[in-house]
Amino acid sequence: MPFAKNNFPRLPLWSELPSFNLHLDQLLDITNSFVEPMIEEKITKTMMHNYFKAGIIEAPIKKRYARKHLAGAIVVGVFKNVFSLSEIEQGLRLILADTSPAEGYDNFVKTFNNQSSQETIKMPPVANISLEPTSTMLIQYSAIQSVLFWFLARRLIQKNQDL
Template identity: 35%
Template sequence: MKTRLKKAEDLVSTFSYPTWEQLPELDLYLDQVLLYVNKTCAPVLSSSDKGLTAAMINNYVKHGYVEKPDKKKYQRRQVARLIAITTLKTVFSIQEIASTLNFLQDQASSDLLYNSFVAYLNEQKEPIAPIIRSACQTVQLYLETLSYIQPATTEEETDELHHETK
């Protein structure tokens, strides 16, 4: 059981999302965005989650959740939004996420909001809006819960379970 508890703690502390300043300065094509966002969001993607896909991005653009790319290139603002959406979609619907992001966008700039989101996920620093803290905590609790219910995958965990039942 100790291994599972350690695994849960490790999952919650695996966030190392890039800050706004660390996001690519150059605009990215769709395939580059997919690679970047999926690599960044790997800590929240379960083994059954395929991550962000081209079809998802196209739907997000179509429904206005993400701005349309300029000459097929996505800017830092869009990449940041896609990272937030991909992270939060594990626990919230896309409509809830879009409503929240639009609400927050009226209160602060994209870079400030994104950095607040990342600072809370990475270091538990108090965000500029309580809704950011709540959303991040929900994601973290979801990941922690998943770590408890996922089947034992290593010999050590299997041995540990055998010892607990004796």
């Protein structure tokens, strides 16, 4: 897996994904080379079949997997430990309603890589709280921000689903 200068993960753009059809084992090898270092688990054949069956990722034609399948597997792999599969499916549906798979994937990757490449994560001053910025506080702050961003993303997905 390519890493940015700060040893954080870097995901491939659409144009960096193989342009030829893949077999499932190849798709899993490539997906796991990017996802496993982050989530510390592999995406399996069973998981992929469940994603296809649930409509989270479009099913392949004649067991041939294209860029859109690989991109979908990477996105699902990144988000699966944070969001439910239903929330991921809803989010992907919303994005793909307004853009092509290539553009939607590249927007995600550019944002991910930009945020991942930041030199350091700094805890901004917390209003009305006098705390020393220790490593423990940075961990707590990051965890709290993760929960709040997750909550915000869920609310936005639900709001857009109701439209």
